[in-house]
Structure formats: C-alpha cells, structure tokens
Amino acid sequence: xxxxxxxxxxxxxxxxxxxxxxxxxxxxxxxxxxxxxxxxxxxxxxxxxxxxxxxxxxxxxxxxxxxxxxxxxxxxxxxxxxxxxxxxxxxxxxxxxxxxxxxxxxxxxxxxxxxxxxxxxxxxxxxxxxxxxxxxxxxxxxxxxxxxxxxxxxxxxxxxxxxxxxxxxxxxxxxxxxxxxxxxxxxxxxxxxxxxxxxxxxxxxxxxxxxxxxxxxxxxxxxxxxxxxxxxxxxxxxxxxxxxxxxxxxxxxxxxxxxxxxxxxxxxxxxxxxxxxxxxxxxxxxxxxxxxxxxxxxxxxxxxxxxxxxxxxxxxxxxxxxxxxxxxxxxxxxxxxxxxxxxxxxxxxxxxxxxx
Numbered sequence: 001x002x003x004x005x006x007x008x009x010x011x012x013x014x015x016x017x018x019x020x021x022x023x024x025x026x027x028x029x030x031x032x033x034x035x036x037x038x039x040x041x042x043x044x045x046x047x048x049x050x051x052x053x054x055x056x057x058x059x060x061x062x063x064x065x066x067x068x069x070x071x072x073x074x075x076x077x078x079x080x081x082x083x084x085x086x087x088x089x090x091x092x093x094x095x096x097x098x099x100x101x102x103x104x105x106x107x108x109x110x111x112x113x114x115x116x117x118x119x120x121x122x123x124x125x126x127x128x129x130x131x132x133x134x135x136x137x138x139x140x141x142x143x144x145x146x147x148x149x150x151x152x153x154x155x156x157x158x159x160x161x162x163x164x165x166x167x168x169x170x171x172x173x174x175x176x177x178x179x180x181x182x183x184x185x186x187x188x189x190x191x192x193x194x195x196x197x198x199x200x201x202x203x204x205x206x207x208x209x210x211x212x213x214x215x216x217x218x219x220x221x222x223x224x225x226x227x228x229x230x231x232x233x234x235x236x237x238x239x240x241x242x243x244x245x246x247x248x249x250x251x252x253x254x255x256x257x258x259x260x261x262x263x264x265x266x267x268x269x270x271x272x273x274x275x276x277x278x279x280x281x282x283x284x285x286x287x288x289x290x291x292x293x294x295x296x297x298x299x300x301x302x303x304x305x306x307x308x309x310x311x312x313x314x315x316x317x318x319x320x321x322x323x324x325x326x327x328x329x330x331x332x333x334x335x336x337x338x339x340x341x342x343x344x345x346x347x348x349x350x351x352x353x354x355x356x
Contacts, residue, residue, distance in 0.1 A: 003163070004239045005079055016211050018046055022180075032165070045180065054176045067232035076231065079170045079187040086191035098136040099328075100196035101127060103143060104203030104214035110147035117143065118301060118314050122264055123202045125321055126328035133332040150183045152280035156219035159242075160226070164250050164356075165234055166242035169227030171220060186220045193224070198260040198335040199288065200327065205267035205275045214236070218282060225286045226252035226356075252355045259285025260334035262295035262327045266320075268310065272298035289336035289343065294326045 013021075021040045031038065048056070055073035062068050089095050105119035120141070127137045145151045148179035154174050160167040174184035193199070203214055208276065210218065234242045261283045265276040276298035280290065290296055299320050302313030314320070 002243055004243070012050065015046065018042075018049060022046075042046050044094065045256040051178070053178045056177055061232045064232050065232040067235065070232040071279075072231060073172070073175075075175055075187070076168075076170070076172050077091075079190065080229075082187070082191045083170055083194050085197035089274050090195050090197060093339070096136050097134070097197050097339060098138060099198040099200060099335065100192055101130075101137050101139045102199065102201045102203075102214070102217075103139065103141040104201060104211050106143050106146050106206070106211050106213055108141070108143040108147055111141060112146075113141070114217065117204065118266060118310060119202045119204055121311075121314060122266065122321075122324045123200075125324050126200060126202065129325045129328035130332055133329070133334060133336075135198075135332055138196065140189065140192060142211075142217060151185055151214040152183050153185050153189075153213065153220060154181050155216060156222060159237070160222050162239050163242035163246040164226045164252060165228040165245040166225045166237060166239060167223045168231045168234075169223045169255055171223050171227075172231050172236070186217070187219060189220075190224075193221070193256055196198070196259060196328045197338060198262070198331045199283070200255055200262045200331055201279055202264040202324075203266075203275070203279070205265065205271040208271035210258065210275055210279065221256075221286070224256045225254055226250070227255065229253075229255075240325060250355070254287040258338070258344070259288050260291050260331055260338050261288045262334075263297060264324050264327050265298040266301050267298070268300060268302050268307070269304060272300060289334070289338070291330040294323075295330035295334070296326070297323055297327050299323065301334045312354050 019042060023038070023046060026038055053070075055075070057074050058071035059074055059077070060068065061070045061072045064107050065072075072233075090098070102125050103117070103119050103123050105117035107115065107117040108120065109114045109116050120143075123139065127139065130137050142153075145153065156171075157173050159173065170190045171186060175182040176184070201214070203210055206212070209215070228242075234244060263276050265272050265279065267275070267278070276296060280296060301317055301320060304312045305313055334343060
C-alpha cells in the first residue's frame with residue numbers, strides 16, 4: 001500500500017472563530033430578537049463540529065453492499081435511490097426521449113444584473129426545436145445559484161486524487177453537517193443527468209473559462225467517471241482502503257456514457273473556441289457522444305461591442321439564432337438514432353488500454 005500523506009489541514013478553528021463565522025449569517029437586526037435562541041443553536045452546531053458529526057442520521061447499509069453492517073447516511077441512500085430510479089427510466093425503451101438543457105451563465109434578472117442572459121434566450125430557441133421533435137426538455141438553469149435561497153453546489157474535495165474508489169457515485173462528501181456544508185444541489189442534479197438521453201450545454205465565456213456555477217457542477221461530476229457506487233467498500237472515507245482497492249484493479253465505470261451531447265458556447269471578445277473544446281473534451285472523456293459538427297457551436301455575439309447592447313446584437317444576429325436551433329436539431333437526431341440503436345453503429349467498441 002502507498003502512504004497516505006498528511007500535514008496540510010490546519011485543524012479545527014477556535015470556539016471564538018466558530019462563533020464569528022456562525023453568527024455572520026444573522027447580521028440582520030431582525031434576528032436580534034432571537035439572540036438567545038441563536039446562541040443555543042450555535043452551541044449545538046459547535047458540539048457537532050467538535051465531534052465531526054458529518055452524517056448524524058444513518059442506517060445499516062443492508063444487502064447488496066460490501067459491508068451490510070456499515071452505517072450509511074440516509075441522505076446518501078436517498079440520493080442513490082433517486083439516481084437508480086432515473087437510470088431505470090432512461091433505460092426503459094418505452095420512456096419518452098429526454099434532453100437535459102444546461103444553462104451555464106450566472107446572470108439572470110432575479111439577481112444583481114437585473115437582466116436575463118443571452119444564454120437563456122439561446123436555450124429557449126433550442127428548446128422550441130427539441131419539443132417540436134417530440135423530445136422532453138429538462139432545463140437546469142445554474143444561474144439560480146445566484147438568485148435563489150438554498151441553491152448551492154459545494155466544491156469537489158478531490159477524493160479521486162487519493163484513489164478512485166474513494167470517490168463515490170453519487171458523491172458522499174456532502175452533506176457534511178459538522179461543517180454546515182448542507183443543501184447541496186448536486187443530489188438533485190445527478191438524477192437529472194442520469195434520466196437524460198441527450199445533454200446540451202449552453203454557456204457564455206467568463207474570463208476565457210466556463211462560468212463558476214458550470215465549473216462547480218463539472219467538478220462534482222467526476223464521480224460519474226470511475227466513481228465507486230459502494231461507500232461501504234471503503235468504509236466511508238478510509239483512504240488506505242481505497243488505495244488498496246484501486247491498486248488491486250479498478251475498472252473506472254463510466255456511469256453516464258452513451259448519451260448524446262451538443263454545445264452552444266458564446267462570447268464577445270475571446271475564448272469561445274477553447275471553452276467549447278474544453279467542454280467537448282470533458283464530455284468525450286466521460287463517454288458521451290457528440291451529435292456531429294453542427295451540434296458543437298462556438299460563436300461571438302456583438303464582437304467587441306458594448307456589453308450594454310449585447311441583447312440588441314443578439315436580436316440582429318439571425319444566423320446565430322438559427323445555428324443554435326441547429327444544435328438542438330442535431331442533438332434531437334442523435335437521440336433518436338441512439339434510441340433506435342443506429343448511432344453507435346459507426347463507432348467501434350474498442351477497449352481502452354489505459355483505464356484512468
């Protein structure tokens with residue numbers, strides 16, 4: 001077994017620092033009437049933190065797990081069950097075809113910008129085409145992280161970099177109640193990916209990169225590519241056990257492979273092409289199948305024009321509007337071919353010599 005390296009984390013914070021961070025959520029003077037109650041709640045939270053009570057409600061894993069007697073989080077089990085149900089619907093030939101439409105922009109008119117995003121408008125045109133082809137559209141608008149209470153995607157903790165079997169499918173890092181890392185949106189998002197036959201990502205470019213909400217989701221989907229569906233095999237987060245399992249031979253299962261995808265990336269100055277390539281490389285790596293050249297679009301809208309007139313520029317760019325519609329039509333065609341069994345016919349099934 002390889003060594004588990006230690007010495008980076010600084011350890012638990014002091015009681016005073018914990019109080020400062022806890023109370024920072026209640027600066028509104030309206031909370032002062034309940035100051036004593038908040039103090040009692042803070043003390044409960046402090047004790048949970050000190051005891052590292054990550055999953056306060058558990059039950060025995062039961063049959064089907066490597067260690068049936070291991071105590072698993074009931075929240076993780078619920079996420080696992082939802083994921084399995086979504087996958088079963090997706091695999092049912094009688095189920096309607098479904099495309100997951102992901103909006104990667106952070107902007108919407110319910111937040112600080114006070115205006116809708118161009119990404120949203122592009123997604124509406126693509127949705128029209130998909131629905132015209134008889135395909136259900138599930139819209140995942142990641143901008144809700146900036147405008148709704150309780151819409152949080154916590155960052156990936158990099159378990160896979162210690163050993164792939166330590167990265168569980170679905171992710172078991174959250175919720176972590178002792179650290180107040182709760183309300184994680186990914187437990188709802190994982191089943192939406194699993195239920196889809198096709199995926200379209202519509203996104204702007206922020207500083208030559210994907211917007212942060214989109215990148216957070218991408219990182220948290222690492223468990224879909226090689227993740228371990230049985231946390232009892234590593235007894236939670238036992239790094240030593242995970243390393244042993246990986247070194248004994250791990251097959252890196254691709255849990256979302258075989259779905260069709262399309263991309264609509266737009267920018268105003270630079271970075272659209274590299275962002276589109278980066279997203280495509282990621283989806284290819286997970287085993288998804290692109291719907292062809294017309295489904296992989298990067299365009300500049302209002303090139304070097306003022307931000308203030310960007311929607312007017314989109315109004316005038318009828319070509320990019322139609323190209324966005326073509327992305328959807330290409331994905332619709334790919335989904336139909338996939339479900340008819342003809343899409344993979346031109347793709348050889350070759351064993352990967354390097355499984356990572």
